[in-house]
Amino acid sequence: LLPANVKEYSSWAKTEVAAAGEHGLTESFSYPRLDITRENFTMLAMNLYNKIYPNKEIPALETKFTDCRDDPNVNNAAALGIVTGYEDGTFRPYATITREEAAAMLNRLYKILGGTQTEESRERYADDAQFGAWSRDSIYAMREIGIMKGEENNAFHPAGGYTGEQALVTMERLYNKLHQ
Numbered sequence: 001l002l003p004a005n006v007k008e009y010s011s012w013a014k015t016e017v018a019a020a021g022e023h024g025l026t027e028s029f030s031y032p033r034l035d036i037t038r039e040n041f042t043m044l045a046m047n048l049y050n051k052i053y054p055n056k057e058i059p060a061l062e063t064k065f066t067d068c069r070d071d072p073n074v075n076n077a078a079a080l081g082i083v084t085g086y087e088d089g090t091f092r093p094y095a096t097i098t099r100e101e102a103a104a105m106l107n108r109l110y111k112i113l114g115g116t117q118t119e120e121s122r123e124r125y126a127d128d129a130q131f132g133a134w135s136r137d138s139i140y141a142m143r144e145i146g147i148m149k150g151e152e153n154n155a156f157h158p159a160g161g162y163t164g165e166q167a168l169v170t171m172e173r174l175y176n177k178l179h180q
Helices: 014-022 038-052 072-080 099-112 136-144 164-178
Strands: none
Touching (some): 038 072, 038 099, 099 136, 099 164
């Protein structure tokens, strides 16, 4: 069963989604309240990269993922170091992105676009023990600069899904952070 109003943006997201549209950062999602795929999240990340660096040459990718060799967004994001894929050489483009994967990609994108790291907070999420060692710093960095926040009860839910509207909102926040 699909959630109610699955084709509409949530009230909390509408302002930032509209601003993302004005900045040329959006893609049209038929179901913005559903979890976004890794491929679509990467497309949004590359849209933001190309908005900030419209004519910057991207290095060629030497080794392409075995499951999406011809996807220019994934290949360019991998060449830039925004995405890394899995140990088996796959990217899993149609898998939904997890919250911790999104945080890691957002943090890498932020750094590549010239963002500077702020001092890390000592306050930990209640579910910190569930974070992968590879994502922990990114999760807290994205919280500290106001890009991606936790959910209720001071939990982050690292393995939880990330919706299209959440992805658009975080791309808009990243754009604003880099244009202050």
